[in-house]
Amino acid sequence: MGVDGVRETLQERRSELRRELAALTEAPRDPLAAVSFGKRIGDGTTEAVERLATTSAARSLFAKLTDVERALIKVEEGTYGRCDVCEGPIGAERLEAVPWATRCVRCPAKA
Numbered sequence: 001m002g003v004d005g006v007r008e009t010l011q012e013r014r015s016e017l018r019r020e021l022a023a024l025t026e027a028p029r030d031p032l033a034a035v036s037f038g039k040r041i042g043d044g045t046t047e048a049v050e051r052l053a054t055t056s057a058a059r060s061l062f063a064k065l066t067d068v069e070r071a072l073i074k075v076e077e078g079t080y081g082r083c084d085v086c087e088g089p090i091g092a093e094r095l096e097a098v099p100w101a102t103r104c105v106r107c108p109a110k111a
Contacts, residue, residue, distance in 0.1 A: 001096075003075060009099050010072050017065040024058045064100070071100040083107050 001009070074080040081090050085107035094101050 001099075003080070006080060006095075006099055007072065007075050010068055010075065013100065014065065014068045014072065017061055017068060021058060021061045021065060024054055024061065067102060068100040070102050074102065 070084075071080065074082070081095060082088070083090055083104040084102045086104060088104055088106075090101055090104045094105060
């Protein structure tokens with residue numbers, strides 16, 4: 001895939017991630033409504049678990065969005081395909097699977 005194809009793929013992924021993140025983080029319909037977890041043990045468990053899952057998903061999406069935006073910067077700088085840590089090449093197979101990869105397979109554990 002050429003630079004233009006990579007750029008387009010990354011821009012599309014960035015848009016998708018932004019939409020997903022916006023949907024997860026939108027304000028509740030009634031922001032003044034009290035949050036209640038109930039008076040008995042277990043009453044609010046479902047709501048609490050849903051909030052934790054939403055928070056975790058939002059963090060994951062934000063991290064991926066950050067990687068996509070970094071990859072777009074690397075495309076513009078002419079450093080796309082080079083590892084941010086060791087500056088060595090990121091394998092073509094890795095970039096094919098994860099176009100927003102900014103580290104080679106040896107370096108993710110180092111950061």
